[in-house]
Amino acid sequence: MQIVTCIKQVPDTTQVKIDPVKGTLIREGVPSIINPFDAHALEESLRLKDKYGFKVTAISMGPPSAEVTLRNAIALGVDNVILLSDRVFGGADTLATSMVLATAIKKLNEEDEVVLVLCGKQTIDGDTAQVGPGIATRLKYQQLTSVDHIENVDLKNRTITVRCKFEGRYEILNSCFPAMIAVLREINRPRYPTVPMRLMSQDYKVTVWDNKVMQMNENEIGLKGSATAVRRIFSPDRAMGQILGGDDVQDPEEAARMLINKLISKNLISLQ
Amino acid sequence: MTAQVTIFAIVFAVAVIFFLWSCWQRFSLVALGLPDNRIDRIGLRIWNMLLYAFGQKRVVAGKYPFGWNHFVFFWCFLILLIANTEFLFHGLFPDIIALSKLPEGLYHALALIFDVVSLLALIAVIIAISRRLWFAPKYIEAKTVDAFVILGLVATLMIAFFSLHGSGIALGEEAAAAWMPISSFVATLFRDLPAVTLANVKLIFWWVHAFALLGFLCYLPYSKHMHILTSIPNCFFKSIDKVNTQTPEVFKKDNVYGAGRVDRMRWKDLFDSYSCTECGRCTDNCPAANTGKELNPRLVIHDIKINLLHNGKLIKQGKAPELSLIGGGKEGSIKEDAIWACTTCGACMEVCPVSIEHVPKLVYMRRDLVEMQAKFPDELLSLFENLENRSNPWGIIPAERSRWVAEVNAPSFEKDKTEYLFYTGCAGSLDTRNKRNTEAIARILNAAGVSWGTFGKDEKCCGDSARRLGNEYLFDRMARENIRMMQEAGVKKIIVECPHGYNTIKNDYKQFGADFEVIHHAELILQLIESGKLQLKNKADAGKIIFHDSCYLGRYNGIFDQPRKLIEKATGKAPMEMDRRRETSFCCGAGGGRMWMEETEGTRINIARVTEAMKSDPDTICVCCPYCVTMMEDGLTDIKASDKVKVIEISELVEKAIK
Numbered sequence: 009m010q011i012v013t014c015i016k017q018v019p020d021t022t023q024v025k026i027d028p029v030k031g032t033l034i035r036e037g038v039p040s041i042i043n044p045f046d047a048h049a050l051e052e053s054l055r056l057k058d059k060y061g062f063k064v065t066a067i068s069m070g071p072p073s074a075e076v077t078l079r080n081a082i083a084l085g086v087d088n089v090i091l092l093s094d095r096v097f098g099g100a101d102t103l104a105t106s107m108v109l110a111t112a113i114k115k116l117n118e119e120d121e122v123v124l125v126l127c128g129k130q131t132i133d134g135d136t137a138q139v140g141p142g143i144a145t146r147l148k149y150q151q152l153t154s155v156d157h158i159e160n161v162d163l164k165n166r167t168i169t170v171r172c173k174f175e176g177r178y179e180i181l182n183s184c185f186p187a188m189i190a191v192l193r194e195i196n197r198p199r200y201p202t203v204p205m206r207l208m209s210q211d212y213k214v215t216v217w218d219n220k221v222m223q224m225n226e227n228e229i230g231l232k233g234s235a236t237a238v239r240r241i242f243s244p245d246r247a248m249g250q251i252l253g254g255d256d257v258q259d260p261e262e263a264a265r266m267l268i269n270k271l272i273s274k275n276l277i278s279l280q
Numbered sequence: 281m282t283a284q285v286t287i288f289a290i291v292f293a294v295a296v297i298f299f300l301w302s303c304w305q306r307f308s309l310v311a312l313g314l315p316d317n318r319i320d321r322i323g324l325r326i327w328n329m330l331l332y333a334f335g336q337k338r339v340v341a342g343k344y345p346f347g348w349n350h351f352v353f354f355w356c357f358l359i360l361l362i363a364n365t366e367f368l369f370h371g372l373f374p375d376i377i378a379l380s381k382l383p384e385g386l387y388h389a390l391a392l393i394f395d396v397v398s399l400l401a402l403i404a405v406i407i408a409i410s411r412r413l414w415f416a417p418k419y420i421e422a423k424t425v426d427a428f429v430i431l432g433l434v435a436t437l438m439i440a441f442f443s444l445h446g447s448g449i450a451l452g453e454e455a456a457a458a459w460m461p462i463s464s465f466v467a468t469l470f471r472d473l474p475a476v477t478l479a480n481v482k483l484i485f486w487w488v489h490a491f492a493l494l495g496f497l498c499y500l501p502y503s504k505h506m507h508i509l510t511s512i513p514n515c516f517f518k519s520i521d522k523v524n525t526q527t528p529e530v531f532k533k534d535n536v537y538g539a540g541r542v543d544r545m546r547w548k549d550l551f552d553s554y555s556c557t558e559c560g561r562c563t564d565n566c567p568a569a570n571t572g573k574e575l576n577p578r579l580v581i582h583d584i585k586i587n588l589l590h591n592g593k594l595i596k597q598g599k600a601p602e603l604s605l606i607g608g609g610k611e612g613s614i615k616e617d618a619i620w621a622c623t624t625c626g627a628c629m630e631v632c633p634v635s636i637e638h639v640p641k642l643v644y645m646r647r648d649l650v651e652m653q654a655k656f657p658d659e660l661l662s663l664f665e666n667l668e669n670r671s672n673p674w675g676i677i678p679a680e681r682s683r684w685v686a687e688v689n690a691p692s693f694e695k696d697k698t699e700y701l702f703y704t705g706c707a708g709s710l711d712t713r714n715k716r717n718t719e720a721i722a723r724i725l726n727a728a729g730v731s732w733g734t735f736g737k738d739e740k741c742c743g744d745s746a747r748r749l750g751n752e753y754l755f756d757r758m759a760r761e762n763i764r765m766m767q768e769a770g771v772k773k774i775i776v777e778c779p780h781g782y783n784t785i786k787n788d789y790k791q792f793g794a795d796f797e798v799i800h801h802a803e804l805i806l807q808l809i810e811s812g813k814l815q816l817k818n819k820a821d822a823g824k825i826i827f828h829d830s831c832y833l834g835r836y837n838g839i840f841d842q843p844r845k846l847i848e849k850a851t852g853k854a855p856m857e858m859d860r861r862r863e864t865s866f867c868c869g870a871g872g873g874r875m876w877m878e879e880t881e882g883t884r885i886n887i888a889r890v891t892e893a894m895k896s897d898p899d900t901i902c903v904c905c906p907y908c909v910t911m912m913e914d915g916l917t918d919i920k921a922s923d924k925v926k927v928i929e930i931s932e933l934v935e936k937a938i939k
């Protein structure tokens with residue numbers, strides 16, 4: 009029985025700027041990191057491995073450079089990693105992305121039964137939160153989203169119980185296998201790689217599946233297989249911020265008074 | 281051969297064989313440690329041995345008057361070593377070896393010396409026993425059986441010595457009686473005894489003396505007094521340079537990192553554990569131990585010894601150790617909380633009379649936790665990730681590093697043109713409060729016409745915290761990257777603002793082939809003033825100033841006088857001094873990566889330090905380190921004194937004087 013964890017390499021978006029003229033992201037010199045949510049998905053799958061003995065496979069669709077992210081997953085203790093990389097996969101939207109990931113999971117299922125697919129809730133670059141549910145839909149798996157705690161796994165009855173966190177409420181859900189679980193960052197605290205594992209991962213040969221291996225229909229993948237297209241990316245105009253008082257005001261009460269007066273004068277709050 | 285000689289020869293042989301066997305059992309375990317070159321620069325080593333062991337330099341230093349008692353003890357012991365050797369061999373070969381066979385002058389002189397020294401030793405024992413019983417300081421474990429057994433044996437030995445010689449004199453058998461005032465006095469007590477009884481008394485005390493002496497010998501290797509055997513060589517093997525760095529590791533497949541087992545320490549670390557006198561001075565000076573943390577440096581050394589003795593045999597046989605070195609719960613195992621509590625301030629190493637090196641041992645154990653087990657306090661996860669991904673502790677976007685430059689005229693470092701690289705460090709370039717120091721330094725350098733430049737946003741973290749926290753793998757990468765960058769840019773001289781960066785670039789990077797001329801801004805600014813390049817236009821006024829030594833500048837690198845002189849030049853007055861200052865200064869609490877960790881156990885170290893400063897009623901606490909700035913300011917805020925007392929970095933003080 010294995011768990012497949014989907015991880016995406018993303019640019020460190022806090023360092024990404026948008027080119028105002030071209031409307032594209034300036035990625036030069038911006039370091040790539042594992043999507044933070046996926047780091048938690050990875051950790052959770054490793055905890056399930058430690059507790060129940062699952063095999064864990066991490067997969068990622070992306071350019072060859074995404075290999076680094078998968079290597080780091082190896083350093084953390086993942087058993088197997090596969091990079092889904094081919095020029096024809098490029099330009100994919102959430103539909104085409106989930107098609108490729110779902111096909112890969114199907115292939116993995118043929119080797120060793122996949123009972124759980126773990127995803128992050130969303131990425132920090134695309135931000136759609138659609139890929140996980142997309143995979144579940146394509147594979148006809150149960151889908152459990154916004155999971156902040158895994159309560160129990162019952163291997164005998166092949167079920168999993170999770171807690172989902174929503175606005176103002178929690179839901180405890182029980183689901184049969186196979187299921188896709190999209191996790192929140194609160195679910196755990198990721199581990200840190202040991203040095204021997206890091207060194208081992210440096211020589212690890214990452215398996216790459218291109219479309220020769222995947223044998224997918226060109227109309228289902230990449231740009232062609234995408235149902236949506238990005239028309240424009242821009243940062244909305246934002247008025248300049250203003251510093252009240254600055255270093256001259258040391259007393260917090262005085263600073264608060266200045267702020268309240270300012271807000272009142274702008275008719276944003278009133279004392280009535 | 282008389283029956284007495286035969287019996288003694290047997291007892292002597294058994295005792296000596298037992299002693300040698302015990303020594304072999306114990307000392308052979310030291311070879312289990314990792315290699316460490318401690319036999320270079322022999323001349324200096326011999327000098328250290330004379331100074332620290334025979335001169336007892338640290339034993340009598342500082343605020344420890346009882347150290348003089350040990351001084352007396354030590355020298356009495358050495359002198360009586362001759363007397364006792366003579367005693368043993370005289371016992372074995374009574375007809376061949378005897379003091380009285382020496383030339384008369386020498387014989388009389390030795391008789392006098394041994395007699396007087398034995399009395400001194402007896403007095404020293406009485407003082408030591410009284411101290412343990414009635415004036416014991418809290419940093420030692422005073423009432424241990426071990427201590428009283430040893431003191432008791434020494435006292436017995438001395439009493440037996442006087443009784444033996446006293447009865448001999450009373451019998452008229454002692455040729456040098458006139459030269460033995462104390463024994464002669466004892467003889468007057470025996471005066472009225474008949475000759476037969478006297479002979480028996482003499483015989484009995486001869487055997488008491490013999491058994492006390494051989495008992496002492498046999499007991500030594502099992503007692504804390506093993507230091508009698510080890511401390512002299514330990515002073516020979518002591519680190520010649522200041523212990524301000526740790527041994528690098530080789531990152532290769534199948535290697536093991538850090539000291540998760542006692543045999544993963546260097547052999548000198550193991551020998552250190554045998555040399556501990558359990559004097560407790562390390563603990564007495566430890567900021568962690570003094571503020572209620574789990575850490576007790578004396579016990580760390582003790583636990584390493586117990587662990588080695590417990591596991592040594594198994595390890596020798598190639599088996600896994602039974603008692604874990606890290607974990608705690610038992611004697612011989614060290615708690616993780618203790619290992620993490622160390623600020624690496626070095627106070628323990630500075631006062632240890634036998635120059636035991638605590639910090640490397642603690643760092644090697646941290647390495648095991650971080651590198652082999654990935655087990656560390658929660659706060660460190662983001663620290664390590666931030667250092668790795670963004671090369672600063674906070675995870676601030678690297679581009680922000682050059683923001684301070686906008687405030688002053690700060691040039692970029694240019695190859696073959698700029699003389700000094702100004703390395704600001706993370707706090708100096710990213711922390712709002714500490715950017716003020718950086719700006720002050722920049723203005724001072726400009727005013728003095730120094731040729732300097734920075735790496736701006738390309739500057740990277742030096743890696744000090746990573747190394748002290750045991751993340752040597754990360755440090756290794758950061759160090760190599762920095763050195764490569766600096767060498768490629770043609771950097772030769774570096775001004776460092778942060779004492780941690782100063783120590784790292786100066787001492788740690790040396791291990792990676794770096795050879796830069798590193799100078800702290802306090803040193804450089806003083807030079808600029810003294811050479812007339814920097815003109816002080818007026819006297820800086822910051823009220824009554826008290827100076828706080830930074831551990832990494834002072835203890836780690838011996839920079840004590842320069843900042844003090846600088847304060848005097850800038851203000852016209854020498855600063856006030858703390859009770860604990862210079863070599864025995866008290867840490868602010870931020871070193872060793874503690875800056876990035878919560879301090880929940882006990883009381884806060886920075887509060888202890890500002891409270892100490894407040895005793896002198898200062899207006900300003902002057903420091904030389906951005907971490908100290910933060911810690912002192914936070915401490916003052918916590919004790920609600922920040923309105924009254926300000927913290928000033930030395931560069932800010934000088935800046936006031938050049939305006």
Ligand SMILES: Cc1cc2nc3c(=O)[nH]c(=O)nc-3n(C[C@H](O)[C@H](O)[C@H](O)COP(=O)(O)OP(=O)(O)OC[C@H]3O[C@@H](n4cnc5c(N)ncnc54)[C@H](O)[C@@H]3O)c2cc1C
Binds near residue numbers: 043102235
């Ligand atoms: C610069 C930029 C340009 C883009 N251009 C286009 C475009 O031209 N046309 C278009 O249709 N869309 C475009 N997209 C959107 C792109 O389709 C999405 O980034 C992608 O489909 C994944 O969706 P998401 O990032 O929102 O993932 P989410 O749905 O938010 O991710 C949820 C989870 O799914 C998993 N996951 C997501 N992606 C992967 C992956 N690649 N490999 C493994 N696991 C994954 C992870 O576990 C993740 O946490 C663009 C996005 C960006 C940032």
Ligand code: SF4
Binds near residue numbers: 567627628
């Ligand atoms: S280095 Fe400082 S904190 Fe660490 S054990 Fe020694 S005295 Fe204590």
Ligand code: SF4
Binds near residue numbers: 561635
């Ligand atoms: S380590 Fe040094 S200072 Fe500490 S108890 Fe032992 S001998 Fe004394």
